[in-house]
Amino acid sequence: MAGPGRGVTIADVAARAGVAASTVSYVISGKRSISPETAGRVMQAVADLGYHPHAGARSLASRRAGVIAMMFPIRDGMHLPVLMQFAAGAVAEARRHDQDVLLMTADEGPAGLARVAASAMVDGLILMDVEVRDPRVEVLRRLGLPNVLIGFPADSKDLTCVDLDFTAAGRACADYLADRGCGDIALLGAAEAVYERRTGFAERVREGFLGRPGVRAEVRPCPNYPTEVQRAVKELLAARPDLTGLAVHNEPAVGHVMHALADAGKRVGEDFHVVVIGPDEVAERVHPQLPSVLVPAETLAQTAVRHLMRKLDGLDVPDSTLLEPQLTIR
Amino acid sequence: MAGPGRGVTIADVAARAGVAASTVSYVISGKRSISPETAGRVMQAVADLGYHPHAGARSLASRRAGVIAMMFPIRDGMHLPVLMQFAAGAVAEARRHDQDVLLMTADEGPAGLARVAASAMVDGLILMDVEVRDPRVEVLRRLGLPNVLIGFPADSKDLTCVDLDFTAAGRACADYLADRGCGDIALLGAAEAVYERRTGFAERVREGFLGRPGVRAEVRPCPNYPTEVQRAVKELLAARPDLTGLAVHNEPAVGHVMHALADAGKRVGEDFHVVVIGPDEVAERVHPQLPSVLVPAETLAQTAVRHLMRKLDGLDVPDSTLLEPQLTIR
DNA sequence: TTCCTCAATCGAAGCGCTTCGACAAGCTTC
DNA sequence: GAAGCTTGTCGAAGCGCTTCGATTGAGGAA
The missing domain is CATH 1.10.260.40 (lambda repressor-like DNA-binding domains)
Known part of the structure; x- marks a missing residue:
């Protein structure tokens, strides 16, 4: 065989x-x-x-390599498990289309894109973790290599972008809290570095979260590690004594946030409300279980790959695809 | 340009x-x-x-694709951040040798190996998360595709394997605790699934940990999520009231273990000792900071890639490379 | 000077595949 | 029963590169 x-x-x-x-x-x-x-x-x-x-012979003769590249962010503060899910989803979907996946890291930057494009090593490209001003995007445009972005740069004209509608996700969290009578709410987000980079999703969550009228709202970055999370929560509670609602968009922090709240005497689900943006497990495996908005990494990856495949086949795809967030109440 | x-x-x-x-x-x-x-x-x-x-033309003419494959475990209980570090390290090192990296998932199994080998799509292969009895290993042997394994299968004859010396790591933890006078110790390991799969490293840690004479020792699997970690710790303390030393080989659990111990009235660093197998950050960012044995994912990845490159060049490499663990006291 | 060697370069032959045009049968259609 | 279509198949050209002689001049040995 x-x-x-x-x-x-x-x-x-x-x-x-x-x-x-x-x-x-x-x-x-x-x-x-x-x-x-x-x-x-x-x-x-x-x-x-x-x-x-023979893959090489085939690519030479047919001008199709049967490989797509994924340029991965391997950077500070990114939430790893979601990335892995993403990778797994993308590879699985690519294989369904008989394609393989070449792994690139963002370190290679624009030059890496030029390289794989010129060497005809890949037929298309998926770019992850797109920043608001991303130097790679410009290169991509003139390269003419079919591509799909996960995330939205400032100018997404002529590009195919896919993402969760993070603005809506932020809004959903604010709404959830407001609907439970919280007039004073905050969101603990990703690590500071993510904001400094102006990663698109972080900005959009903020925008959505702050948009609800009649509510006092604030967004803070939040580190990933136990003691720092505790401190961040303590500081937040001290600064905002009337706070009754909290959204957490930082997976590893959730458990520690809950602890810190308990230590501070907040009774979550009663006089205090918490909602999570993150995987189901994270929201389910704390006590009490929390409502959450799922980041559908796998669906996102699938969608991205499918769009790319359609582009490779010369079919057209929507310029911009925003997945509707779903808030699950537990 | x-x-x-x-x-x-x-x-x-x-x-x-x-x-x-x-x-x-x-x-x-x-x-x-x-x-x-x-x-x-x-x-x-x-x-x-x-x-x-042109990559295809080159591979056709020279019988060298300039690509290596990494077969990644995307499975339950694996510790993701370490995997990412691994991936990043491997890609970086591969690029230094002018190679690209094709990403495969373990789902494709042995057939996937046969496919990439037969299509001459890659020159070599790195197999991660090798199990004690791994069906892929047998296929690999007869495929003749140059390869390096991360981890050791039961029979590693004629294979190139690289790994941290997990037995020594387990032993180092037991020694650390014993040297602090703990006569009754336990290790909280990975999730149960990892043990069921008979992943090599888990078994070897156990072996090392249990080997210290004159100490009562035990190894338990440990789930990754807050409430379950708490429960696991509670059960452990109930079952072993004289326990004074604990090793934790489960990154996301560390913070919660510390909490559970505090709740149980244990004063870590005084009447109770804890040591971690995991990244420095995890051990540093809890209170008190803990001693730890680092899993050098990046070095491991580098070593694996280098060995593979040497094999591709017809040079020889040691059959088995065990990285010496380092216990850092904080 | 002649012969040989060696360094530097060229040309041609593939590598294994896809794809284009051609062609032989077997059908219609009048 | 000739003219035209289809359908199924073949052969050859060529994708862009590497690599193996072959070739050319220059320098050294004789």
Whole structure:
């Protein structure tokens, strides 16, 4: 099955099936009609020999590499588990379209994009963690390499962007808290670095959260580590003694926030309300369980890959796709 | 710089430099000696045109793809941040050797290995999170694709394996606790699923931890989420009232373990000792700071990639590389 | 000067695939 | 039953690169 000797070529398959190499190619690609008998014999030969087309040869001849690149942020303050989910979702979806995924890191920057584009190593590109002013975007535009962005740069004209509607997510949190009578609310967000970079989603959450009229609201960055989270919560409570509602958009912090609130004598779900933006597990596995807005990393990744595939096939896709956030009450 | 039109070929470079295409190739690869003047002109032309060799053509002609695959575990209970560090380290090191990294997930299993090998899509492979009995290992053996494993399967004969010496890490933790007079110790490890899969490192930590004579020791799996961690700690303390030393090999749990211990009235650093296997931040950012054994994901990744590169160049590498753990006291 | 060596370069032959145009049969259609 | 379509298949060209001789001149040994 795995083929013993190295290098089963299309010629080997053709010989075994008693047809021309081009016929084998057409059977595999389905680009010309082939009689069922011939096709059957060819497929059999393919299976018998464990044939897989040589990727390089194929890309050379067809100008399609069968690979897409994902440029990953590996940076301070990014929320890792979500990234992993994203990667897993993207690879899974790409494989469904018979594509592989090349992993790039943001360190390579714009030059990396130019490199993979010029070497025809990949057919398309998914760019993650897009910043409001992102130098890579400009390069991408003139490269002409089909691409999809996760996130929205300042000027998203002519680009295909996909993201959760973070503004709506922020608004949903504010609404949830306000509806429970909180007139004084705050959001603990990602680490400071994320804000400094002007990562799109952080700004949009803020915008949505602060937009609710008739409520006093504030957004603060929040570190990821136990003692610092505790301190941040303490400071917040000291600064805003009338605070009764809190949104947390920082996964590893949630458990510690809950602790700090308990230490401060707040009874969550009674005189104090908390809502989470993050994975279900995080919201479920604290006591009490919290309402939450899911960041649908896997769906996002799938959508991005699908859009990219459509672009590769010359089909059109919406310029901008915003996934509707869903607030789950527990 | 980024090249305007698509498809600058070696012929374009050759024409501009006034040499034959083969000469350009030799300048780039350095496989034959070329006069400095010619080389200079060629390099200039390369830069002027923004030439990058077509990856497919190159792989077809040279039987080297310039890509290595990493097969990633995206599974329950794995500790994500460490994986990310690993990925980042591997990509960085690979780029230093002018290689790219193809991302695969363990879902594709053995068939995925066969596929990338047969299609000559990658030159080599790094396999992560190897289990004691791993079905992929057998396939790998007969595929003949150069590879490096992170972790050790039961039979590591003829394989190149790299890992932290987890046995020594477990032992170091036991020793640390015993040296502080703890005669009754326990280790809280990864989630149960990790043990069920018989992931190598978990078993080896256990072995090392339990090996210290004259100490009553035990290893327990530990979930990752706040309330469950609390419960696990409570159960442990109830079952072992004389417990005075604890090792934690589960990053997200550390903060919550500390809380649970405080709740139980244990004074860590005084009548009770805790040591962590995990990243420095995790150990530093709790109160009190804890001693810890670092899992050097980046070094591990670098080592793996370097070994793989050497294998690709036909050089030999040690069959088994165990990184010495370092216990940092804070 | 002649012969040999060596460094520097060129040209051509593939690598394994896709794709285009051609062609032989088997059908219609009048 | 000739003219035109289809359908299924083949052969050849070529994608852009590497690599293996072959070739050319220059320098040294004789």
